[in-house]
Amino acid sequence: MSSRKGLVVDRGGALCAELHALELQDWDFQVVPSLDAARRTLAAGSASVGLVVFDSVSSWLEREIEALIAHHDIEWIALLGQGLLRSGAVPASTLRLFHDFHSMPLDRERLQFSLGHAYGKVQFCSRESEPPQVGGRYGMTGTSPKMLQLYRQLDKVVAVDAPVLIGGESGSGKELVAHAIHQHSARAHGPFIAMNCGAIAPSLIHSELFGYERGAFTGATQRKVGNIEAASGGVLFLDEIGDLPLDLQASLLRFLQEKMITRVGSTERVKVNVRVIAATHVDLARAVADGRFRQDLYYRLNVLHLHVPPLRERREDIPRLAEAVFADNRHQKSSQVKGFSSEAVRTMVDYPWPGNVRELVNRVQQAMIMSEHKFITAADLGLPSAEGEVVAPTLEELRASVEREVIETSLRKYRNNVSETARQLGISRVTLYRMIDRLKIIL
Ligand SMILES: Nc1ncnc2c1ncn2[C@@H]1O[C@H](COP(=O)(O)OP(=O)(O)OP(=O)(O)O)[C@@H](O)[C@H]1O
Known part of the structure; x- marks a missing residue:
């Protein structure tokens, strides 16, 4: 019974007859004459393995093949006309794109194994390439002990309504934590207003926070609601709180004590209900000791303290x-x-x-x-490789390592049942035993 679908891209039709004559078990091949036709067939989607026939030096351009292979999550096998490999007509860089390659005349048993192998790899990898489970909580990725501790602390922080001070290095995730508190607290349906105290000119921070009335100063052509008022019913996130000028620290402290604001240019006091979450990448206790941050405001903000660990920890x-x-x-x-x-x-x-x-x-x-x-690669990430100069593995080494991985995975899946594993990989038990021996796999 043919159950596995393969796609053969063969421009001249040279190898097709030979392939069919091999009567490969379990395989049903569709032959197409061009890369465009291959693309269309793959878009319709049932093939697990593709075979590309190189019957002459100029069969395909490397970039055409690369584009085809890159776009489809199946495995590819190259079938090379007689003498092409020895003459170097197909460059190694092209061959590297393939899971495996075979030269004419085709060896039935080896091709049968190669196809089974590629099929097994596609099945295995398609399960692996499911989008990764986030693995953490509160919309954050991470299951390290330090992140688990942070989640446990968050469980407590989201259940109450007190101010929170979040410490941690720049880029470690403090704003993400603030969002998590908002989204998992009783204020989730209220607004989340973020303000970076370090990014606003000191002369503007007061009106940004408290708002102003029309005509309060030159250029105030209409009333502006400040961030505190805009966060009413929700959360005000004050990032880089350590950068708040001392006079504004006094104004913020007054608001935290009285829960009232007065817009610039107004005498009316407006009651506002917001939860303040502040964040800092500097040591605020030290800033207090140095006289750069008010101690009374520090205590008001630091009712609950969270520390986001740096990534290196x-x-x-x-x-x-x-x-x-x-x-x-x-x-x-x-x-x-x-x-x-x-x-x-x-x-x-x-x-x-x-x-x-x-x-x-x-x-x-x-x-x-x-x-x-x-x-x-590490170089793509702009990072120096941790491994110094890496010697690229040969195709033979790559093939052996993939073979080992696929066979070990199947053996594990079938609890070391060699017959069942061989059947699944589409090879005979004898071949599998030979490979287990060659690859030094321990049963
Ligand atoms: N645990 C995490 N899981 C997933 N993404 C994260 C995590 N921590 C941080 N990020 C992402 O990293 C980026 C920086 O995070 P964030 O802005 O929260 O850092 P920050 O500590 O507030 O930075 P800064 O101090 O510069 O304001 C964001 O894109 C955020 O979504």
Whole structure:
């Protein structure tokens, strides 16, 4: 019974007859004469493995093949006309795009195995490439002990309505934490207004916070509601609170004590109900000790304190974070990019990330657009490889490592039942035993 669908791209039709004559078990092949036809067939979608026939030196341009392979999540096998491999007519860079390659005359058993292998890999990887589970809570990625501790603290913070001070390095996720508190608290239906105290000219902060009446000063052509009032019923997030000038610290303290504001140019006092969440990347206690931040305001803001750990203190979260960023930005990546090389992942885990998660997001987004590789490298991320000069593996080594991975996975799946594993991979038990022996797989 033919159950596995394969696509054969054969411009001249040279190898088709030979392929059919092999009567490969379990396989049903559709033959198309051009890459456009291949694309159309693949869009309709049932093939798991594609075979591209190279019957002469000028069969296909490398970039055409690359574009085809990059766009479809199936495995590809190259079938090479006699002598093409030895003559070097098909460049190694083209062959590297393929899962495997076979030269004429075709060896039935080897091709049968290769197809089963590619099929198994597609099945396995399609399960793996499900969008990664976020793995964390509160819309955050991370299951490291430090993040788990943060989630436990958040469980308590969202249940009450007191002010919160969030500390942590720049880019570590303080604003994300503030959003999480808002979204999981009783104020979720109210507004979330964010204001960066470090990004606004000191002369404007007062009116930004408290608003003004028409005619309050030159240029005040109409009344403006300030951020405190705009956050009424919700949350006011004050980022970089350490940058708030001392006179404004006094005004903010007064508001926190009285829950009333007065717009600039008005005498009317307006009652406002907001929860203030402040964030700082500087040590505010030190700023208090240095006289740069009011102690009474510090205590008012620091009723509940959260610390977001820097990324280098939760390295185990890095691969997951990178995958989550990749999944979120899938729609705007370069078409051939399929994921991260293991070298890139190891380099990311070792890198100190001075800009924390923001830096990771930026580097991954940039690499996804700019990379010219199938798997993003450390260099694509602009990071020095943690592994020094890496010697590229040969095709033979690559093939052996993929074979080992697929066979070990299938053996695990079928609890080391060799007959069942061989059947699933589409090879005989004898072949499987031979491969287990060659690849030194321990049963
Ligand atoms: N645990 C996380 N999971 C997923 N994304 C995260 C996580 N932490 C941070 N990010 C992302 O990293 C970026 C920076 O986060 P955020 O703006 O919250 O940092 P910050 O500490 O407030 O930075 P700054 O101090 O510069 O204001 C955002 O894109 C945010 O979504």
